[in-house]
Amino acid sequence: MHLFPVTAAVMALAFANDAAWLATALAASAEKGKAAYVQHGCWQCHDNAGQGSLPTSGGKVIARTQLPLDAFKSFVRTTNGAMPPYRQAVLADEELDDIYAYLQSLPPPKAVSDIPLLNGMRPQ
Amino acid sequence: MPAKNSSKSSAPKLDRRRFLAVAAVAGATGATGAVKPGQAATVQDAQERRPSALPPNAHVAAAETGTPQMPARDNGTPGSDFMVDVIKTLDIKYLPANPASSYRGIHESLINYGKNTMPEFLTCTHEESAVAMCHGYFKATGKPIMTLVHGTVGLQHATMAVYNAWCDRVPVLILGGNDLDAAQRPPGVPTFHSAQDINAIVRDYTKWDDNPVSLQHFAQSFVRMYKIATTPPYGPVMMALDGGLQTEPIREDGEKLYIPKFFTAAPPQGDAGAVKEAARLLVNAERPVIVVDRVARTPNGVKLLVELAELLQAPVVDQGNRMNFPNTHYLARPASVINNADVIIGMELSDYWNTVNGFVDNGYEGRGQNITKIKPGTKLISISSVDLITKSNYQDFQRFQTIDVSMPGDAEATLPLLIEAVKLATSNDRKDAMAKRGEAIRQAHAKGVENVKEAAAVAWDASPISTARLVSELYAQIKDVDWSLVSTSGNTSNWANRLWPIEKHHQWLGWSGGYGVGYGAPASVGAALGNRDAGRFSVSIQSDGDLMYAPGVLWTAARHKIPLLAVMHNNRGYHQEVMHVQRLSNFRNRVANLGNDLGPIGTSIMNPDIQYHQLAQSMGWWAKGPIVNPVDLGPAIKEAVAAVKSGQPALVNVLTEPR
Numbered sequence: 001m002h003l004f005p006v007t008a009a010v011m012a013l014a015f016a017n018d019a020a021w022l023a024t025a026l027a028a029s030a031e032k033g034k035a036a037y038v039q040h041g042c043w044q045c046h047d048n049a050g051q052g053s054l055p056t057s058g059g060k061v062i063a064r065t066q067l068p069l070d071a072f073k074s075f076v077r078t079t080n081g082a083m084p085p086y087r088q089a090v091l092a093d094e095e096l097d098d099i100y101a102y103l104q105s106l107p108p109p110k111a112v113s114d115i116p117l118l119n120g121m122r123p124q
Numbered sequence: 125m126p127a128k129n130s131s132k133s134s135a136p137k138l139d140r141r142r143f144l145a146v147a148a149v150a151g152a153t154g155a156t157g158a159v160k161p162g163q164a165a166t167v168q169d170a171q172e173r174r175p176s177a178l179p180p181n182a183h184v185a186a187a188e189t190g191t192p193q194m195p196a197r198d199n200g201t202p203g204s205d206f207m208v209d210v211i212k213t214l215d216i217k218y219l220p221a222n223p224a225s226s227y228r229g230i231h232e233s234l235i236n237y238g239k240n241t242m243p244e245f246l247t248c249t250h251e252e253s254a255v256a257m258c259h260g261y262f263k264a265t266g267k268p269i270m271t272l273v274h275g276t277v278g279l280q281h282a283t284m285a286v287y288n289a290w291c292d293r294v295p296v297l298i299l300g301g302n303d304l305d306a307a308q309r310p311p312g313v314p315t316f317h318s319a320q321d322i323n324a325i326v327r328d329y330t331k332w333d334d335n336p337v338s339l340q341h342f343a344q345s346f347v348r349m350y351k352i353a354t355t356p357p358y359g360p361v362m363m364a365l366d367g368g369l370q371t372e373p374i375r376e377d378g379e380k381l382y383i384p385k386f387f388t389a390a391p392p393q394g395d396a397g398a399v400k401e402a403a404r405l406l407v408n409a410e411r412p413v414i415v416v417d418r419v420a421r422t423p424n425g426v427k428l429l430v431e432l433a434e435l436l437q438a439p440v441v442d443q444g445n446r447m448n449f450p451n452t453h454y455l456a457r458p459a460s461v462i463n464n465a466d467v468i469i470g471m472e473l474s475d476y477w478n479t480v481n482g483f484v485d486n487g488y489e490g491r492g493q494n495i496t497k498i499k500p501g502t503k504l505i506s507i508s509s510v511d512l513i514t515k516s517n518y519q520d521f522q523r524f525q526t527i528d529v530s531m532p533g534d535a536e537a538t539l540p541l542l543i544e545a546v547k548l549a550t551s552n553d554r555k556d557a558m559a560k561r562g563e564a565i566r567q568a569h570a571k572g573v574e575n576v577k578e579a580a581a582v583a584w585d586a587s588p589i590s591t592a593r594l595v596s597e598l599y600a601q602i603k604d605v606d607w608s609l610v611s612t613s614g615n616t617s618n619w620a621n622r623l624w625p626i627e628k629h630h631q632w633l634g635w636s637g638g639y640g641v642g643y644g645a646p647a648s649v650g651a652a653l654g655n656r657d658a659g660r661f662s663v664s665i666q667s668d669g670d671l672m673y674a675p676g677v678l679w680t681a682a683r684h685k686i687p688l689l690a691v692m693h694n695n696r697g698y699h700q701e702v703m704h705v706q707r708l709s710n711f712r713n714r715v716a717n718l719g720n721d722l723g724p725i726g727t728s729i730m731n732p733d734i735q736y737h738q739l740a741q742s743m744g745w746w747a748k749g750p751i752v753n754p755v756d757l758g759p760a761i762k763e764a765v766a767a768v769k770s771g772q773p774a775l776v777n778v779l780t781e782p783r
Contacts (some may be wrong), residue, residue: 002590022401028463038722039718040715040716041703041706041723041724042702042703043722044699044702044706044723044781044782045782045783046588047583047781047782047783048583048586048588048781049582049583049586049590049781050239050582050583050584051579051583051586051590051592051781052582053591053615053617053781053782054617054618054622054783055615055617055618055783056782056783057701059581059617061579061580061582063582063583078555080488081486081487082484082485082486083709084487084706084707084710085708085710086710087713089713090709090710090713090715094737107519107585109578109582109584110581110585111581112574112578112580112581115581116155116595117582117596117599117600118581118623119579119597120159120600120603121577121580121596121599121623121624121625122451122452122573122576122577122623122624122625
C-alpha cells in the first residue's frame with residue numbers, strides 16, 4: 001500500500017487547514033485508488049496515468065491535480081459538462097479519496113528539454 | 125477506336141437471348157444438373173434449397189460456380205471489350221475489386237482483351253475494402269479509380285465505404301454487375317443476386333447513377349459518370365452493368381459505336397457580389413478567423429489559403445479533413461480562437477453549426493445541452509460546394525446554421541477572387557492594424573507549440589504507451605523520408621497533427637468522412653498504392669477496432685506489393701462506445717458492468733487479446749509486437765521502416781492508452 005505522498009500532503013495544507021480532511025487524505029490508499037480508477041472508468045477518458053486526451057478530456061491533465069480534495073470531490077459529484085457526475089451510489093467517498101491519492105502518487109512529467117524526441121519536433 | 129472491334133468472322137452469330145437459351149440447354153445435358161427449359165422444379169429440388177451455410181446442392185453449385193457449356197465461341201466482339209475501350213480512355217490506373225459472376229463479362233475483357241493494364245485488377249477480399257481503397261487512392265493522388273461489385277450482395281457489402289466517400293466528397297467510380305432479364309438469367313443464386321435497380325441501395329449517397337441498356341448508352345454514361353464524379357463537389361457515382369450487355373456481341377447491323385471525349389468542367393465559384401461583401405467584412409474585422417475543412421483539393425489550394433491568411437493576418441483553424449494549411453505557419457491556431465472572433469469565414473466545413481456552437485452530452489433533460497461558442501453579433505461567411513448537392517435522407521448536411529454571407533461554390537476555386545477582393549478592399553490603415561494582429565498571433569502560436577510539447581511529455585514513460593509517445597517515436601523514424609500520413613484511426617488525440625510538421629498537401633489525407641469505422645485499413649492501403657507510384661513513404665496509425673472490420677485488406681497489400689507502415693494503436697476496446705455506456709450508467713446512477721473486461725460489457729476487444737502482428741504475418745506482412753515497453757518502440761519501428769523501404773508492408777503492434 002502506498003500512503004498519500006508527503007509532497008501532496010504539503011500541497012494540500014496550502015489549500016486547507018481542516019485537520020479532519022487531512023487525516024482522511026493521509027489514510028487514503030493510492031493502490032486502492034488505482035483499482036477504483038480503473039473499475040469506475042476514469043481511465044477511459046483520462047488515460048491510466050491521468051495524462052488526459054484531447055477528445056475526451058480536452059487534454060486536461062489530472063495526474064497530480066492541483067485541486068484540493070474537497071474541490072476535486074465536489075467536481076466529480078456535481079459536474080454537468082461532458083464528464084458525467086459520479087454520485088455516492090456509484091462511487092463511495094472512500095473510493096474517491098483513494099482515487100485522489102492515486103492521482104497525487106503519479107510521477108511528475110519529464111521536462112521537454114529532457115526528451116530529445118520532443119525537442120526536435122515542430123521547430124519554430 | 126471502336127470500329128476496330130468489329131469482328132469479321134463468318135462464324136454463326138448469336139443474339140443474347142439465343143445464346144442464353146443454348147447455354148441453358150447445353151447445361152442441362154451436361155453434368156451441372158440444371159433444369160431444362162419448361163420443366164418445373166421438383167419438390168425435391170425445392171427441399172434442397174437450404175441456407176447457404178450448408179453445402180450447396182448440385183443445382184446451386186452449378187449456378188454459382190459452374191461454367192455453362194458454351195456453343196462454338198466466335199460470336200463476334202463481346203460488348204465488354206468495347207466497355208474496356210471506353211474505360212481505357214479515362215486513364216484509370218487500378219481496379220480493386222472482389223470477383224463476382226455478375227461482372228464476369230467485363231472481368232474477362234479487362235484481364236484478357238485489356239491485358240490487365242489501365243486499369244490493373246487488384247484482388248480484394250471485401251467490397252468495402254475495395255471502395256475504401258479507391259477512396260484513399262484518390263486522396264493521395266487526386267486521380268479517381270474504379271471498382272466492380274457484385275449486385276446485390278457485393279454492393280451491400282460496399283455501402284458503408286460508399287457513404288464514407290460521399291461524406292468525404294471523394295470521387296469513386298463503382299460498377300455493379302446485375303442481370304436484369306428475369307426470363308433468361310440463371311436461376312438460383314444469380315437470381316438472388318439480381319435486382320430491378322441495384323443502384324437504389326446507394327442512391328441516397330452517390331452523386332449520380334445509371335443503368336445503361338446499350339453499349340452506346342454505356343459509353344456516354346461512363347464518361348458522364350467520370351465527369352460528374354470529378355467536378356467539384358466530388359462524390360462517388362454508380363453504374364449498374366447488365367450481365368447481358370457485357371456478354372452480347374457488338375451488333376454488326378450498322379451500329380456505329382463511339383466514345384465521347386472527356387472534358388473537365390470548371391468548378392463552381394462563389395458569386396462575385398458575395399465575394400466582394402465577404403472581403404469587405406474580413407478586411408474591416410478586428411478579430412477575423414478563417415476556418416477550413418476541405419478547402420485544399422490540390423496543393424495549390426494550400427498556397428491560396430496561405431496567401432489569404434497572410435493578407436488578412438488572420439488565424440486559420442484547420443479542422444483537418446484535408447491538409448489545408450501548414451501547421452508550422454504562425455497563423456495556424458486552435459479552434460478556441462473563434463470564441464473572440466467578430467467575423468468568421470468557414471470554407472468547405474462539414475459542420476458549420478458545430479463549428480460555432482457545441483453540444484454537451486450531459487444528459488440534460490434526457491438529451492444534452494446546446495451551447496454557443498461565439499459572441500453575439502459575430503458575422504458568419506460561408507463558401508461551400510456541398511450546398512450544391514444536398515440530399516434528403518442521410519443527415520450529413522448537419523444542423524442548420526444561419527449565415528450572413530453564404531456562397532454555394534467551390535472554395536478553392538473561389539479563393540483567387542476572394543484574394544483579389546481583399547487586396548482591393550484593404551487600405552493602408554488596415555494593413556497596419558493587420559500587421560499588429562499578426563505579431564500577436566505569432567507569439568501565441570509559438571507558445572501553443574510549447575504547450576503541446578509539454579502535454580506530450582506527461583506519462584512519457586508509462587505503459588500502456590501514451591499516444592503522444594507513439595506518434596513521437598514514429599515521427600523520429602520517418603522524418604527523413606517523403607512521408608505521407610495516410611490515416612489515423614481510433615483517435616490518438618490528434619497528436620500527429622499537433623506534433624509533426626505538416627506542410628505538404630500529401631502529408632495528411634484526413635479522416636473517413638462519414639466516420640464509418642473500418643475505413644482506416646483499406647483507405648491506407650489505397651493511399652499507399654498511390655504513394656508507391658509517387659515514390660512516397662506511407663504511414664498509418666491503425667486502430668484495432670478499425671482493422672477488425674475487414675482485415676483481409678492486409679493480404680491485398682502484400683499480394684500487390686504495396687508498401688505501407690502501419691503502427692497499431694491497440695487500445696483493446698471500442699473506446700468511443702466505452703465512454704457512451706459509462707456516461708449513461710452514471711446518468712442513471714448505476715455502476716457500469718464490466719464483466720471480466722476493462723470496459724463495460726460489449727465494448728472491449730480483449731480476452732483473448734488479438735495478436736495483430738501475427739494476423740499481419742499470416743497475410744504476408746513484416747510484423748512485430750506486441751510492444752508494451754515504450755523503450756522498445758523506436759527500435760521496432762526502425763526495423764519496420766527498413767522493411768517498408770524494401771517494398772513490403774509492415775505492422776508494429778503497440779499496446780496503447782485509449783486515446
